[in-house]
């Protein structure tokens with residue numbers, strides 16, 4: 001019996017970003033675990049063991065993780081206990097609002113946000129702004 005050999009083309013271009021991102025996340029998680037485990041070993045690692053280039057790369061990854069965590073916490077704090085501008089429902093602090101509308105109060109000179117809990121509430125807002133309130137059910 002004769003068998004055929006198939007030559008698949010070699011992969012071109014960069015590998016998918018998801019793989020790189022996963023790898024980076026694992027690396028950051030390992031570093032974070034190490035930070036929690038022993039502060040002095042971290043000092044030693046960044047002072048003596050790693051090259052400056054590697055230390056800077058790891059530091060950048062850790063900073064990115066901290067920034068993500070801070071953004072998430074900030075979003076929770078920003079809308080915790082706030083009410084939806086359209087329906088008046090109290091926003092769930094565990095969920096991000098469907099839409100956050102930055103506003104400026106001319107009278108007081110302060111910035112604030114309007115939060116909307118659902119697509120329907122955003123649609124109601126849009127219809128009001130367009131002067132088409134008769135379409136709101």
Ligand SMILES: [Zn+2]
Pocket residue numbers: 084085086087088089116117118121
């Ligand atoms: Zn709402």
